[in-house]
Amino acid sequence: MAEDALRNGDGTGGVDTGGEGVAAQPSGSVLVSIGALLLGMLLAALDQTIVSTALPTIVSDLGGLEHLSWVVTAYLLASTAATPLWGKLGDQYGRKKLFQTAIAIFLVGSALCGAAQDMGQLIAFRALQGLGGGGLMVLSMAIVGDLVPPRERGRYQGLFGAVFGATSVLGPLLGGLFTQHLSWRWVFYVNLPVGVVALAVIAAVLHIPRRAARHVIDYLGTFLIAAVATCLVLVASLGGTTWGWGSPQIIGLIVLGVVLAGAFVSVERRAAEPVLPLKLFRVRTFTLSAVISFVIGFAMFGAMTYLPTFLQVVRGVSPTMSGVHMLPMVFGLLLSSTVSGQIVSRTGRWKVFPVAGTAVTTIGLLLLHQLDEHSSTAATSAYFFVFGLGLGLVMQVLVLIVQNAVAYEDLGVATSGATFFRSIGASFGVAVFGTVFASRLGDKLAGVLAGRPLPAGVNVDSLKADPRGIAGLPPTLRPAVLHAYASSITDVFLYAAPVAAVAFVLAWFLREDRLRASVTAPDGTETFASNPVQRSSYDEVCRALSLLGSRNGRREIYERITARAGYDLLPAASWLLLRTRKHGWTEPAVLTERSAVPLHVIIEAARQVEERGLAARRGPDLVLTERGAEVAERLAAARRESLAELLGDWWGPDRPTDLNRLVEELTGELCGSDAERPHAAARGAAVVR
Incomplete structure (x- = not known):
């Protein structure tokens, strides 16, 4: 809370005020609802990473190695296509019912995936699961905007971004654990109990206002x-x-x-409302970023799909340990994306990151090509780390530069457009990696096995369909077959390296425009999610300003507001004046009980505003004098100006009315918490003349 900030200087400035269209729920109900939404998001986020370490076992059980890529691609394509529809249908018909429907579809798909008897069934059921997964993503983030006011949204939506970071680490590990100790089918069955809990909580607790926003859905x-x-x-x-x-x-x-x-x-x-407005492609930065995003999705998901196969089949590690071996890549990605985002936020300089990121990604792909069945664990981990480092350097920044390059009215569709191309790149990359792998493996196995005596039932097709057949080969033949597997997988990275190099060349043509302050707060859901992020322009700015406001919600923000307004008041005195302006009166003794600000801080602030004639006593209460009302108004105006500065050139003469409303809401919310509002509201908003 802002009051905590005044006490210790490092709290956030969040408050719990109602905003337009925000449901008036008890705070406990809101928290339970947010928890259920997080569970829904967790299901969809986890399903993007948990399957990778189970894929080699799935292929061995069901056969069809050449179709392995479609287990991933079917989910990606379905969720990518469905995401914009879920968002607009939720606006139009109510998000609660749509969210429940998305959970139900996802759970049915999960149950069917776990029960699949062949690869064709699994691929079809994964597409069904992806349809639900797209809804879980977009609707869970949208409902946060219905539950909490603008000032709080950055904090809560940051939790959703953290879910993606966590699942990037946990997904491969959990996939390996379930596959090794239970069955690969539990990779899908684990969704059922979690989803049922989320469904029950949403049905019982979630109450959001019904606001029909009409759309012409494309x-x-x-x-x-x-x-x-x-x-x-x-x-x-x-x-x-x-x-x-x-x-x-x-x-x-x-x-x-x-x-x-x-x-x-x-x-x-x-x-009327195109899913991907063509006018965006007239913005050079958007077009270049879209192509680079495509390449990053191509490289990232292609590698994440086939590296576990290399580890389990070639290196002979268990499914669980293959998840552990993947961690250096994930850590490299999380580290570089976090650091690059922080540096860009502090300096406003960003061009070095897409250039360096695409270069390091290209080097990482060439290093991965060097791996073989004899590579040490240290070398493998180092190469994985370099590859992840390159991906992270560019992923975070691509979203920022797209948001910075477009007009306010295109902010939402530009963000979803950039992440859309990453999603399509992911689908395409997994498919291309699979084609190259299957083609190279068939040729190399045919060359290795030609003229060799083989056990009954063992041939090129059987070894491609089920890698477990390698264990039944004669000892003299086994190393050559393992090398065929190893080189077939690592050849994929060699073919991908020129694609990443093209992105490196394109990155040099990006023009480094000065960043608006409001786009220096990237979101984890925009960085790590495989399917597009769908938020309106208003929601995107609301999230960014809320997050920036929380970062700046320290004692210093009141010092800056005071200085900007031209006064030399204590920070707590400015806070007290703003609260009194908002609620009409303040009782310092009660405020001490209801806030975390120490008694002596409130006493000093109250004494200063009284001594300067800015407030007067009316019984135990403080009310503003005429002079105090003027000072409080100037303080509020200073806060509005500070927020407007963050919007940069979006805050022009023809700015949209919803931006005006957002700035007014955030300004009011900084002034004090409705959770600490005096009970006797009828005492009025009197001003002493």
């Missing part, structure tokens, strides 16, 4: 862009393996993709 545009992405991924995953590159099927998919892309462009030009 169903056709959403379908077309999903269809184009699916065609690209099908070409990448089936070309050269299931069908030849010159086959009628592949050529037909390419032609269909081009036709659908043309139709998408035509539809988006006329759509």
Whole structure:
């Protein structure tokens, strides 16, 4: 609370005031609801990382190594396509019911994935799971805006970002543990008890206002862009393996993709609320960032999908330990993304990070290509760490520079657009990595096994379908087959390195414009989530200003406000005047009981405002004098000006009315907490003349 800040100088400035459209719930109910939303977010976030270490075992059990990539891609494509629809439908028909529906779809998909009997079933059920997962993501973050006022949103939405950081670490470990000690099916079944709890709590506790916001939903545009992405991924995953590159099927998919892309462009030009406004591509920074985001998603998810296969099949480590071996990459990513975000926030300089990040990512891919069955654990960990370091350097900053490059009205769609391309890159990368791996493995196994006597039932196809067959090979043949597996996987990274190098070249063409202060607070959900982030421009600015306000919610903020207004008051005196202005009167003795500010601080503040004629006693209460009302008004104006400065060029003469409203709300919320509001409101808002 802001009162804590006055006491110890390092608290946050959050308060618990109602804002427009915010449900008036008891604080305990809000916290329980937030907890249930976090559980829903946890399910969707965990499902993006927990499956990777289980994939080798899934393939061995169900067969179909060449289709391994689709276990990941089906989820990514479905959640990416569904995300914008969930957001707008939630606005239009109420978020609570939609969120419950998303949980139900996700749980049904999870149960069916756990019960799948072949790879085709698992892929189909993963797509169903992805449809629900997209809703869990976007609706859980949107509901936070319904539950808490603007001043608090940065704090609570920061928790959702932390969930992604945590699942990046825990996902591979939990996937390995369940696979090794229970079954790979528990990777999906574990969602059921957690989801049921979230569903029950949401039904019983969550009460949010019904506010219908009408949208012209771009169903056709959403379908077309999903269809184009699916065609690209099908070409990448089936070309050269299931069908030849010159086959009628592949050529037909390419032609269909081009036709659908043309139709998408035509539809988006006329759509009232396009899913991806074409005007964004006229902004050079957005276009370059979109391409770089695509490459980062390509490299990150492609590697995260196939590195566990390398560790388990080639290195022979257990599923659990493969999760442990993945941690250096995750730590490198979290470390560099956090540090780069902090440096950008403090300095406003950002161009070095996409340049350095794409360069280090390229080096990391080349290092991963050097791995083989004889590589030491230390070398493997070091290469993983370098690769993660490169990804983290660029992921955080790409969102910031896109937000900085567009007008306020395009802020929401530009953010979701940048993260959309990362999602499509992830789907494409997993598919391309899978195609290269399957193609190289088939060729290399055929060369190794040609003319060799093999046990009954063992051949190239059986070894591709089930890596456990390697254990049944003659000892003289086993090392060559392991090397074929190792080199097939690491060749993937060699093919990916030129793609990352293209991103490195493009990064040099980014123009380093001065950052608005309001876009120097990146969100973990925008950085680590695999599917697009959907927030309106208003919600995005609200989140950023709230987070910045919390960071600045120390004692010093009252000093700056006071100085800006031209007074030499104690910080606590300014705080007291603002509270009194908001509530009409203040009883210092009661305020001491209801806040964490020490008694002597409040006494000194009260004495100063009385001695200077800014407030007068009316019984035990303080009320503002005419002069005090003027001072308090100037203090509030100074706070409004401070917030407006953070908005930069968005705060122009033609600024939208919702920005005015947001600044007014945040200004009022800084002045005092409704949780500590006097009970006897009828005592009025009198001013002593």
